[in-house]
Amino acid sequence: MPEGPSIVILKEQAYSFKGKKILEATGNTTLIDKALLVNQKIVECKSWGKHFLICLPKLTLRIHFMLFGSYSINEQTKPNPRLSLQFAGGKALHFYACSVRMITEDLDEIYDWSGDVMNESWNPSKARKKLKAIPDTLVCDTLLDQAIFAGVGNIIKNEVLFRIRVHPESKVGKLPPRKLAELIKEARLYSFNFLEWKKAFELRKHWLAYTKKICPRCNIPFIKVPHQGKTKRRAFYCGNCQLLYR
DNA sequence: TGGAATGTTGGAAC
DNA sequence: CGTTCCAACATTCC
Numbered sequence: 001m002p003e004g005p006s007i008v009i010l011k012e013q014a015y016s017f018k019g020k021k022i023l024e025a026t027g028n029t030t031l032i033d034k035a036l037l038v039n040q041k042i043v044e045c046k047s048w049g050k051h052f053l054i055c056l057p058k059l060t061l062r063i064h065f066m067l068f069g070s071y072s073i074n075e076q077t078k079p080n081p082r083l084s085l086q087f088a089g090g091k092a093l094h095f096y097a098c099s100v101r102m103i104t105e106d107l108d109e110i111y112d113w114s115g116d117v118m119n120e121s122w123n124p125s126k127a128r129k130k131l132k133a134i135p136d137t138l139v140c141d142t143l144l145d146q147a148i149f150a151g152v153g154n155i156i157k158n159e160v161l162f163r164i165r166v167h168p169e170s171k172v173g174k175l176p177p178r179k180l181a182e183l184i185k186e187a188r189l190y191s192f193n194f195l196e197w198k199k200a201f202e203l204r205k206h207w208l209a210y211t212k213k214i215c216p217r218c219n220i221p222f223i224k225v226p227h228q229g230k231t232k233r234r235a236f237y238c239g240n241c242q243l244l245y246r
Numbered sequence: 247t248g249g250a251a252t253g254t255t256g257g258a259a260c
Numbered sequence: 261c262g263t264t265c266c267a268a269c270a271t272t273c274c
Contacts, residue, residue, distance in 0.1 A: 002252050006252080050253075068270050099253095146254090154252055233251095233252095233253090234250095
């Protein structure tokens with residue numbers, strides 16, 4: 001559930017709770033004072049990268065699903081929610097196995113919306129500038145850097161690199177300008193494809209690289225690296241058609 | 247059925 | 261003192 005597009009889906013589902021008052025807040029979270037939430041109205045629902053944000057008049061709830069987190073709407077589908085918010089008419093939001101935090105600062109001070117690949121104010125030139133500053137970093141690590149590509153996760157990383165035919169262990173500073181531009185463009189483009197496929201419950205069938213064994217372009221076995229780069233995440237790539245720049 | 251995985255943090259270690 | 265490494269968190273699937 002964790003990559004950026006999935007959080008956008010949640011945000012859109014949560015829009016129907018805007019203007020509704022929290023009647024009760026329960027759950028096993030210890031990091032927030034649940035009493036502060038009661039009788040507060042949801043003013044807005046936002047997302048930044050993998051963060052889901054529920055805005056109340058005086059504070060914002062930040063939900064991060066980590067690796068295992070999940071949610072359900074209205075019906076509680078699992079035991080021991082981390083946080084449950086009850087509304088009138090039996091409506092509810094339930095969050096499981098996630099990190100819940102309270103934000104009291106102005107969101108615009110904390111979040112650079114232009115760094116979120118799913119955001120309408122996504123700024124490719126800023127991403128390019130950030131990448132130029134870290135030329136020796138492996139591209140696989142740059143895609144997972146939330147300060148550059150907020151919302152991109154390991155599935156998107158593998159798919160983007162396959163699409164643009166770049167070996168994950170290429171140094172970002174060695175990419176020709178056109179490839180660098182492609183990297184930035186595809187990070188956003190693929191994320192929106194991911195969003196549409198996920199909405200249609202057909203995400204997996206569109207995977208070309210992630211968890212795949214054979215390269216669909218070359219028909220030869222993919223290389224699988226269990227813990228690649230500084231981020232130590234799974235990599236699936238073709239040693240033939242994904243070029244190594246170094 | 248043990249191990250690994252769509253992720254991040256915080257503190258130890260160097 | 262800055263950087264790097266690793267355990268911890270906690271659920272689901274194969």
